[in-house]
Amino acid sequence: MAALALLLALAATAPAQAEPGDVRTFKAPQTRAAQLRIHGSTDIENFAAVIADYQRLNPGTEVEYSDLVAQDIYARHLQAGPRSADLLISSGMDLQTKLANDGHALAHRSPATAGLPAWSQWRHEAFGISYEPIVIVYNKRLLPAARVPHTRRQLLALLRDPAAKLSGRVGTYDVARSSVGYLLATQDHQLGSMAGALQAALGDNRAVLEERTGPLLDRVARGELALAYNVLGSYAQARIDDGAPLGIVLPEDYTLVLLRTALIPRTAANAAEAGRFLDYLLSPRGQAMLARHVGLQPVLRGPGAPQGPQARDGTRVRALRPIPLGPGLLVYLDGLKRRQFLEAWRSTVQPQRKDGSAVP
Template identity: 70%
Template sequence: MRRLWAMVLLLVHGLAWAAPGDVRRFPAQGPMHAQLRVQGSTDLEVFGAVIQDYQRLHPGTEVIYEDVIAWDIYDHYLHPGAGAPTADMLISASMDLQTKLVNDGHALAHRSAQTEVLPAWAQWRHEVFGISYEPVAIVYNTRKLDAARVPRTRRQLLALLRAPDAPLRGKVGTYDVERSGVGYLFATQDGQVGSIAGALLAALGANQVKLEERTGTLLDRVSRGELLLAYNVLGSYAQARIDAGAPLGIVQPQDYTLVALRTAVIPKTAPHAPEARRFLDYLLSPRGQQVLSREARLMPILPSAGGRGGSAQPPFRPIPLGPGLLVYLDKLKRRQFLEAWRASTQPPR
């Protein structure tokens, strides 16, 4: 029954919210007295249930959600087009871009009973807040990739990429880090903590890795069997597909599993800042955290809300909020990293 309900939800959401970049209006459920505009890189099929639950508590609030990739959230804030509406809240797993907005003075501080109980690692300067955490995973097609060959570590993935029969040639995908904010974050973190990051990138390039800017597109291609495996993707999205019956498996690498935070920022230009504060407090409340876990399949920050992981967890390596995330946003370092990444993943044929 749970799987059937998950399938129905994904189908309905897929019909209502067709494409990235869509703007979805959630009308007030009674006389309207407040409005909230959110820009988020979280897919609407994931986040819609959260907004609807918030409106059960606040039926007079109209919510407008704009599904935008992380780089565009950052860029649109700094360079708004003429007449472009201004967001009240920015939600993204691109912790580095959110941190840079805060560091550069673009965020409002917020303190409340809900923010005060957050772990220290889940907020910075009371201006950027983690609302969920995101293990970064390997996702594979359970019908197309033999279980005995599924890599459990990065070294095993490297060995599979180098296998003589080349099972992943043209069949492996990851984020296009030039367009994907989370992809860039994960790739730079791998480069700092992973001893074989360079070799792995070269092997991906040698196997004609397919690059996408959206998690959903990667998962679609793996589900259809166009790709056998996708590397460094958000595991919560894959879990939602699995709950709906997709032929996917998730590996949280046993050497280390990066853990990102999905973060919320209230920009200084927010036209409805009080409503944004109220929505943030909802997201961090026990009820909001439970909805994030139960309905959106996201891992809540508060342990009391209950995550989806079992008792046996891989070696999680959380990505900490703070100024350390700004290193690879330096223009020179970013250009150098992208040049090296491009040379590895897109070698001359």
């Protein structure tokens, strides 16, 4: 019943009709001996190289990959029944934890999972495969270096400064539609004393709201937005590597670290193959592929390397705060808490008309 209530709550805040995600089948290079169905929130263009490398090691495996937002991964699993995917790979840590907590996950133990830090796996059912700093992204041509905020307090001051002229030129996730955005916003409220003030300042500046990271970064890169708050660092770095005029800030007060998590559903038809793919992702080779082709930072490092989160250049950053897998993520999935949080968020970030509809 709890899962059904959450599913209804997510549906109520999602668009009326979600478009199906991109689905691609990667044929087995040799005679097909195994199949694997993955639902993932990582862009298929980036993840294709990882699948191709796995097939080099396992040429008899055919892989079907569905590119979905985290919210849809959760919802489709609950609706799929016996036609569930074999592996769910999602940036929605809280939703993955909810599935495990409600008995939807198979336990998986292997030498690969045994090496995971305690904060990156839960009950041998939900596993972090990478960590991802949550950052501020800005357009270098629009925001002078002297004005770039390096803490939330500096960001708040910038948003409140009329001379900055940021009205309509800042962006963030629409937390009513984005499960990742919702998770990050609720974490801010638990960690940061100025989360409410920052939320109000975003609203005062008519923040542009998007469901996914890509459109936000596209707008910043084109100069339509000067900066975006609380976005996935890997996507921003990929655009920088391609020449976009973007800069990345890891906030010095604290930088949230999101785990991209994998879970094998209890209804998986090919659970053994899913376990092999998960072990591949956690192997040195798989971690290197995720870093090289997806831009996801390794959750596991070689002997002698520091095991805590690091910046992209490998240095330790004290401000990094990994969001630990576990029951703490379930707090804001409670129906009443979710409704109260979204009502407060809409009243500040997304002002309402008298009829209750959002002001564009």
